Amino acid sequence: SQELEQSPQSLIVQEGKNLTINCTSSKTLYGLYWYKQKYGEGLIFLMMLQKGGEEKSHEKITAKLDEKKQQSSLHITASQPSHAGIYLCGVYGGATNKLIFGTGTLLAVQP
Template sequence: QQPVQSPQAVILREGEDAVINCSSSKALYSVHWYRQKHGEAPVFLMILLKGGEQKGHEKISASFNEKKQQSSLYLTASQLSYSGTYFCGTLGGSQGNLIFGKGTKLSVKP
């Protein structure tokens, strides 16, 4: 099943913070995060594994709560370059097939 992301869209001013959530109805082994800028291909941000570890990429970090079957992406002190659509992905099976959520569109304004 496709993971559910919220919110669908968010508008920020430079320097503000944002949180993007990703939840699943099935048990999660890992959560993958990608960012896609307009007109470009998605680009990998990070993978979070079962165990609640947090990871970071620039000023973007994420957490993974396997009990709640959800992950959150934290963008702090947002920059214009953070604008884009963020996707979370979860494994559809054991063969590595990744199923993505519908995405969260982030717009950072000056």
């Protein structure tokens, strides 16, 4: 079955700094979803990447899909306290209708 490993597991950055979160798949990536979750809340959909080389941006967050590396990266520019939370990548696994999630990255942004 497909597995997604995220790195780093946790990250503390100063406000205003840039950061990158990686999601590496054990199998070929055909599409990938990024979500953010604040403590005690539901998952918020950020972006979907459908094909290799694709890059999407929303506000200060940019996601890229590198199918050769079987990896996606999420880059935050000029981080703010509002960016704090858990970031999760997800893919649909095999023949099921199930979203498989990565191990998660906990981001803290210090003012």
